[in-house]
Every structure is written in C-alpha cells, then in structure tokens.
Amino acid sequence: MNVLVINCGSSSLKYQLIDSETEAVLAKGLCERIGIDGRLVYQKAGCDKEITEAAMPTHKEAIQMVLHALVNEKTGAIKSLDEVGAIGHRVVHGGEKFAASAVITDEMIKTVEECNDLAPLHNPANLIGIRVCAELMPHVPQVGVFDTAFHQTMPPKAYLYGLPLDYYKKYKIRRYGFHGTSHSYVSKHAIQFLGLDPDNSKVIVCHLGNGSSISAVQNGKCIDTTMGLTPLEGVIMGTRSGSIDPAIVEFIAKKENLDIAGVMNVLNKKSGLLGMSGISSDMRDLEDAAAEGNEDAKNAREALAYGIAKYVGGYVAAMNGVDAIIFTAGIGENDNLVREDICSYFKYLGVAIDLEANKKRGEDIVISTPDSKVKVAVIPTNEELAICRDTVALVK
Ligand code: AMP
Numbered sequence: 145m146n147v148l149v150i151n152c153g154s155s156s157l158k159y160q161l162i163d164s165e166t167e168a169v170l171a172k173g174l175c176e177r178i179g180i181d182g183r184l185v186y187q188k189a190g191c192d193k194e195i196t197e198a199a200m201p202t203h204k205e206a207i208q209m210v211l212h213a214l215v216n217e218k219t220g221a222i223k224s225l226d227e228v229g230a231i232g233h234r235v236v237h238g239g240e241k242f243a244a245s246a247v248i249t250d251e252m253i254k255t256v257e258e259c260n261d262l263a264p265l266h267n268p269a270n271l272i273g274i275r276v277c278a279e280l281m282p283h284v285p286q287v288g289v290f291d292t293a294f295h296q297t298m299p300p301k302a303y304l305y306g307l308p309l310d311y312y313k314k315y316k317i318r319r320y321g322f323h324g325t326s327h328s329y330v331s332k333h334a335i336q337f338l339g340l341d342p343d344n345s346k347v348i349v350c351h352l353g354n355g356s357s358i359s360a361v362q363n364g365k366c367i368d369t370t371m372g373l374t375p376l377e378g379v380i381m382g383t384r385s386g387s388i389d390p391a392i393v394e395f396i397a398k399k400e401n402l403d404i405a406g407v408m409n410v411l412n413k414k415s416g417l418l419g420m421s422g423i424s425s426d427m428r429d430l431e432d433a434a435a436e437g438n439e440d441a442k443n444a445r446e447a448l449a450y451g452i453a454k455y456v457g458g459y460v461a462a463m464n465g466v467d468a469i470i471f472t473a474g475i476g477e478n479d480n481l482v483r484e485d486i487c488s489y490f491k492y493l494g495v496a497i498d499l500e501a502n503k504k505r506g507e508d509i510v511i512s513t514p515d516s517k518v519k520v521a522v523i524p525t526n527e528e529l530a531i532c533r534d535t536v537a538l539v540k
Contacts, residue, residue, distance in 0.1 A: 145229030145540075146170065146222065147532040148214075150207075152233070152273030154265060155179055157206050161214060161221055161228070162532040169528075171214060171221035175206035182206070186213040188221050203272045207280060231277050231286045232535030234325070234527070236266035238290035239316060245293065245534040248274055248286040256288065262316070262373070287535040294328040295321030297365040302462075305372075319377075321359065321369035323351045326472065329530035330523050331361040334470045337508050338519050346463040348456050350486070351525065353473035354382040354425065358452065360459035368462055370455055376412060379455060380448045382425035385415035420444035427475050427482065449482050453489035460493065468519040469495070471511075477524050478505060493518050 145165070151158040160172040173186040173193070182200030187193045194213075200206040214220055214228075222228070233248070239259035246252050253271065260267045270288075277286055303319040304312060311317040321327075327349050334349070335342050347361045356379045359369040370378030370386075380386045388411070396407050410419075418425035421444040423433050433441035460466045469490070471483055480502045487497050494517025502511040504522075512520040 145536060146227050147535050148228050148231045148277075149528045149531045149535075150231060150233050150273050150277065151528075152203060152269050154269045157203060157210070157273065159210050160528045160532075162528065164229075164532055164536045167529060167532070172528075173210070173213070175200060175210065178203055178206045182209075184209045184213065186210075186219070188219055191219065194219065203269075204276045204279070207273070207276045211280065225281060228281065228284055230535050230539045231281065231284055232531040233270060233274050233277070233286060233288050234291070234531060235270045235274075235288040236291045236322070237263035237320070238288075238292045238296075239320070240296065240318075242288075242290045242293050243296035245287055245289040245531075245538060247538050248278070248288050252288065262320070285539040287531075287538050289325055289531045289534050291322045291324050292320045294324030295319075295359070295366045295369050298368060302368040317373055319369070319372045321357065321366070322371045322375045323355070323357045323359075323473075324366070325527045325530045326351050326525040327357070327359040327361065327366065327369070329527065330470055330472045330525050331359070331364065333508070333523050334468055334521060335364065337523065338468055338510070338521060340467055345468075346466045347468045347470060348459050348463075348466055349470045349472065350452060350456065350476050351473045352379075352452070352471065352476035352479075352482070355384065356381050356386075356452075356473070356475070358455045358459065360462050362463050368459060379451050380420070380444070381416045383413050383416045383418045385411045385419070386451065417444050417448065420447065427479050431479070431481065445482065446485065449485035450489075453486050456486070457489065466493070466518055468521060471520075471522045472525040477522055483511065483520075483522070487520060490518065495520060 147162050147164050149160045155178045157175040161170045163170055169189055171188045176183045178200045182198050184196045185193055211225060214222055215224060235256060237259045239262055241255045330349050331347050334347050335345055342364050345363060349359050351357050355375055357369055357371040360367050376384050378386050393407050417430055421430055421441045423429055423441055430441040430445055434445055483502060484497060487495050496513040496516040497511055498513045508523050510521045
C-alpha cells in the first residue's frame with residue numbers, strides 16, 4: 145500500500161509518499177509560504193528536485209498541488225490517486241486523550257480540537273491538513289499520529305509538576321513530552337539493532353536537533369522525558385532556552401519592559417544556542433566559531449552537552465541503570481564532538497567511546513567500544529516511516 149505522510153505546519157507542509165511494503169520513499173517534498181505566495185518542492189525518488197512557484201492562498205491549494213505533482217504524467221510517482229491507500233498525518237498534541245495513533249473520524253477530530261489550547265500554533269494547522277485531505281480524497285482512510293502519544297505511559301511522579309493539583313485537574317497542566325514518534329521509532333529500532341531484550345531493557349534516547357528532547361524508555365515504554373507542557377522545557381535548543389528558573393520570566397519582563405508574550409518570544413526564538421552565542425542557532429556554525437576561538441560559541445556547546453549529560457544521568461537513576469544511550473536527529477546524528485563531550489560524563493558508568501566509529505555518519509552505528517559497560521549508538525530517526533507504519537497497522 146502507498147501511504148501519503150503529511151506534516152502540516154501553519155504556513156508549510158511536508159509530505160512523503162511511501163510504499164509500505166518496501167518502505168521505499170517514492171516521492172517527497174514540501175510546500176512553503178502557504179498564505180503568503182507559495183512554493184512547491186517535489187522530488188521523485190532518483191530524480192532531481194523540482195521547484196514550482198505558484199499561488200497557495202490556503203492549505204487546500206497546497207495539497208492540491210502536491211496531489212497533481214504525484215500523478216504528473218512525466219514526473220509523477222504514481223499514475224492515479226487511486227494508488228494512495230491511506231494518509232498518515234502528524235498531529236502535535238493529543239493531550240491525555242491519545243496514547244496511540246488513531247483512525248481519523250469526526251469524533252476523533254473533535255477530540256483533537258479539545259487539545260488545541262495545549263498547542264495553539266500546531267494543532268489547528270494539523271487539523272487543516274486533515275480536513276483538506278478528507279475533502280479532496282474522501283474515500284482514503286486517514287490516521288493521526290501524535291507527538292505526545294508515546295509519552296503517555298509516564299507515571300504521575302514523572303508527569304506532575306510541583307504546582308497546585310487543581311491546575312492539573314482543571315487545565316491539564318502536566319508534562320506531555322514531544323518528538324514521541326521519533327523516540328518510539330528510535331527506541332524500538334535500538335532494541336532490535338543492539339539485540340536487547342524488549343521486556344528487560346533500559347534505553348535513553350537523545351533526540352538532538354533544532355528542537356531537542358531526551359526520553360527514558362524502560363521495557364519499550366517511556367517513563368520520563370525532558371519536554372513538558374510545551375516543547376520549551378528541557379535541554380538547551382537551537383533558539384529555545386530549555387529549563388530555566390521560572391522567576392527569570394518576571395525578572396526579564398521588568399528589566400526589558402516586556403509583557404508575557406514578549407518574554408515567551410525571547411525564550412522560544414532568541415535564546416538557546418542562538419542567544420548564548422550571539423552567532424547562530426546551528427551547531428555547525430558554532431563548531432566553526434568555537435574552533436576559531438570564539439569563547440561564547442564554545443561555552444554554548446559545552447553548556448548544551450553538560451545539560452544533556454545531567455538529564456541522562458538523572459534517567460540512569462530513574463531506571464536504576466541503563467543498557468544503551470542512543471543519539472538521533474540533526475545534532476545527535478552528525479556532531480561527533482558533542483557526542484564525545486556528552487559521553488565523557490559517563491566514565492563512572494563504564495562508558496567507553498570508539499573515537500573512529502564515532503566519526504562515521506548516515507547509518508545505524510555502535511560508537512561504544514566492545515568492552516563498554518553501556519552500549520552507545522547513533523540511529524538516524526525516521527518519523528515519516530514511523531507514521532507510515534502506524535497508518536498501515538490501523539487501516540489494514
Ligand atoms: P533537525 O531539527 O533534526 O533537522 O536538526 C537540525 C540541526 O542539526 C541543525 O540546526 C544543526 O544544528 C544540526 N546539524 C545538522 N548537521 C550537522 C552537522 N554536520 N554537524 C553538527 N550539527 C549539525
């Protein structure tokens with residue numbers, strides 16, 4: 145079955161058409177600047193990227209353009225839309241309502257809408273994609289795959305904040321966690337790849353990208369994760385501060401004469417690696433700057449690694465041990481120096497890194513030495529494939 149995977153943002157849309165039997169990507173791309181002007185990037189497997197500038201006033205035109213591109217006579221990946229067996233949508237927030245992916249029905253859409261408050265930028269955009277696909281391809285089953293679902297197995301001691309309990313009861317303020325599709329895919333793959341016992345395994349997944357989160361996965365189930373009510377909590381990220389003293393919010397507001405929205409903008413968009421270095425949110429730029437002797441870039445990189453090591457250490461305690469530490473996403477998969485720095489904090493656990501193996505890229509790779517007490521590996525994440533697999537499992 146061919147599955148169309150859609151990840152709808154407020155002004156953009158990423159898509160992949162995947163053959164679920166071979167798991168090959170038949171075509172992929174994105175629509176950008178929806179509602180502004182419009183740009184379609186389309187790439188059939190084995191071919192060059194095609195870029196088309198065209199008006200996309202709404203997501204409807206964007207999805208129409210994607211569907212046209214998929215069946216284009218010359219460059220289409222399929223002959224007819226009848227060859228699309230199902231559509232899988234990324235949905236950011238499923239609140240406490242969804243602990244797993246779900247077939248999209250009117251009822252399910254209503255339930256997702258109830259979670260809009262928790263992800264006001266993302267969920268409405270995800271729902272637009274779902275509604276447009278239902279309108280354009282009414283007979284094709286659709287599935288919603290939630291960023292939060294994998295983390296729903298966390299116990300109360302991990303998801304409750306030290307706030308009045310009423311706020312949890314009334315407003316559902318609690319830790320939800322994000323990147324769940326990636327944490328689920330990577331932890332399952334790690335158990336297989338490293339030959340661990342699925343029912344007796346302790347895995348820590350470090351998803352380190354522009355947004356970063358870490359999860360503790362015991363016997364295949366998430367028991368804790370660093371992101372919280374929103375994706376702002378946890379480790380230092382590209383432009384996000386991660387966890388800070390909450391009193392800093394009021395302090396900045398007074399000193400900089402900002403309202404709450406102004407401070408939140410600083411914490412989400414002007415902090416993290418960008419704010420600390422004053423250079424860039426991209427680790428590659430910071431690596432170059434640090435190599436040239438820029439102290440701020442060096443400190444930002446070290447603070448990121450140190451903060452990650454502290455969370456990983458905490459999760460070792462939470463699980464009373466660890467079998468494997470896994471790195472994934474843009475930084476996790478590519479920045480061998482940061483991996484080395486993070487792992488340098490785990491000598492007490494008997495972690496030993498093979499520096500040559502750690503330099504390899506682009507594949508599942510064990511970067512610990514054979515006698516390391518804990519296995520350390522790099523496993524490229526593949527959220528689209530995970531969405532495709534869940535979609536097929538639910539519609540078959
Ligand atoms: P992601 O959000 O998973 O796409 O990750 C994006 C981030 O990965 C970028 O902002 C970079 O900081 C980082 N990244 C990508 N390639 C490299 C690389 N070769 N070395 C270091 N960092 C990288």
